[in-house]
Amino acid sequence: xxxxxxxxxxxxxxxxxxxxxxxxxxxxxxxxxxxxxxxxxxxxxxxxxxxxxxxxxxxxxxxxxxxxxxxxxxxxxxxxxxxxxxxxxxxxxxxxxxxxxxxxxxxxxxxxxxxxxxxxxxxxxxxxxxxxxxxxxxxxxxxxxxxxxxxxxxxxxxxxxxxxxxxxxxxxxxxxxxxxxxxxxxxxxxxxxxxxxxxxxxxxxxxxxxxxxxxxxxxxxxxxxxxxxxxxxxxxxxxxxxxxxxxxxxxxxxxxxxxxxxxxxxxxxxxxxxxxxxxxxxxxxxxxxxxxxxxxxxxxxxxxxxxxxxxxxxxxxxx
Ligand code: ADP
Ligand code: MG
Numbered sequence: 001x002x003x004x005x006x007x008x009x010x011x012x013x014x015x016x017x018x019x020x021x022x023x024x025x026x027x028x029x030x031x032x033x034x035x036x037x038x039x040x041x042x043x044x045x046x047x048x049x050x051x052x053x054x055x056x057x058x059x060x061x062x063x064x065x066x067x068x069x070x071x072x073x074x075x076x077x078x079x080x081x082x083x084x085x086x087x088x089x090x091x092x093x094x095x096x097x098x099x100x101x102x103x104x105x106x107x108x109x110x111x112x113x114x115x116x117x118x119x120x121x122x123x124x125x126x127x128x129x130x131x132x133x134x135x136x137x138x139x140x141x142x143x144x145x146x147x148x149x150x151x152x153x154x155x156x157x158x159x160x161x162x163x164x165x166x167x168x169x170x171x172x173x174x175x176x177x178x179x180x181x182x183x184x185x186x187x188x189x190x191x192x193x194x195x196x197x198x199x200x201x202x203x204x205x206x207x208x209x210x211x212x213x214x215x216x217x218x219x220x221x222x223x224x225x226x227x228x229x230x231x232x233x234x235x236x237x238x239x240x241x242x243x244x245x246x247x248x249x250x251x252x253x254x255x256x257x258x259x260x261x262x263x264x265x266x267x268x269x270x271x272x273x274x275x276x277x278x279x280x281x282x283x284x285x286x287x288x289x290x291x292x293x294x295x296x297x298x299x300x301x302x303x304x305x306x307x308x309x310x311x312x313x314x315x316x317x318x319x
Contacts (some may be wrong), residue, residue: 001093007121010098011086014106018115020082038135041079045069049126054169059097061187062128063104069210070132071108071191072261076208078142078196079134081112086119087129112193119291122300142196142265146204147224151292154275156284159213160240161185163257165297176224181240189261198264204273206265211235212256214310217264217298227295233303238288252310255300266292 001009022031034040048064049055050251067084074081086105090098109116114132165182167173192208199206205224207216213235221228232251242249267275272288280285290301300308 002259004044024117041077041134041136044131044238046129059100060104063101066128066130067108068191070130072208074134074194075196076206078200079136081134083117083133085131089127090124136178140200142206144220145223147220147266147292152288154286155264155291157262158236159260160254162259192263199225203265203272209260209262211258214255227293228298231301234289
């Protein structure tokens with residue numbers, strides 16, 4: 001198959017039609033329409049084989065995650081997803097791999113009603129770059145720089161699961177715990193799109209937890225020029241994770257492991273009740289883990305009231 005046959009066969013064939021796409025795959029550019037009163041939110045993320053996923057990861061899981069990590073960025077701004085572009089570098093044309101990849105990619109495309117509007121296809125070592133585009137009501141985005149002293153800090157869902165799942169598939173876990181849920185959380189994270197949109201009237205500030213809670217909350221306090229205190233006994237943990245650690249919870253690992261794709265956001269205390277209602281509406285735990293204060297940095301307070309010092313802040317490609 002030529003490059004063009006491959007594009008037509010695999011990528012152009014993914015049919016999902018949106019009214020706001022004037023021109024999709026096939027020309028030099030796509031032409032897209034942003035609705036009145038909205039601005040465009042754009043984000044991109046690359047997944048490199050062996051760096052962002054172990055080489056044993058299935059093609060479908062890679063396709064799913066390549067899109068969802070980007071959707072998570074839209075969620076963190078409160079945006080509504082609309083379109084994606086896909087730039088893929090492949091070592092060879094492997095029909096089974098490509099069909100699996102597209103099956104995984106399609107799942108969140110269908111779920112969030114996205115259209116693939118273009119991309120690039122090259123030969124090389126396996127690497128996937130997805131770019132997503134979404135809509136935001138003008139001036140309403142959730143921004144990292146918008147936290148204020150006195151705000152409460154919340155996280156959605158549970159944290160630490162994906163990190164434990166990764167340890168499991170890298171064979172770093174000695175016990176015979178199966179950790180199916182944690183591995184699923186690693187391979188099939190849920191982008192918190194509905195939550196992000198629902199937060200627009202309640203919050204100004206959010207980030208998605210991709211590099212670890214400490215690192216990502218660290219970005220918020222740095223951009224907002226303030227400090228954060230988190231109470232580690234309030235961190236929301238899954239039953240599977242608690243069952244694995246029993247009485248010996250590895251807080252350092254939980255605070256620094258990434259890939260959960262939950263949202264961390266801040267709200268002023270008057271919205272506390274509205275957040276409790278949102279928990280019910282969304283069917284998703286939203287847990288207050290601490291507060292924003294004046295100063296700088298993130299401090300973690302252990303159940304005994306002592307400060308917990310964490311050595312490794314999160315994943316960094318160039319360290
Ligand atoms: P150009 O040479 O102008 O960059 P290409 O030959 O790379 O165009 O691509 C032809 C068309 O196919 C373009 O519309 C491009 O956006 C689309 N395309 C290429 N690769 C992909 C892909 N992996 N997924 C979706 N669309 C793609
Ligand atoms: Mg090209």
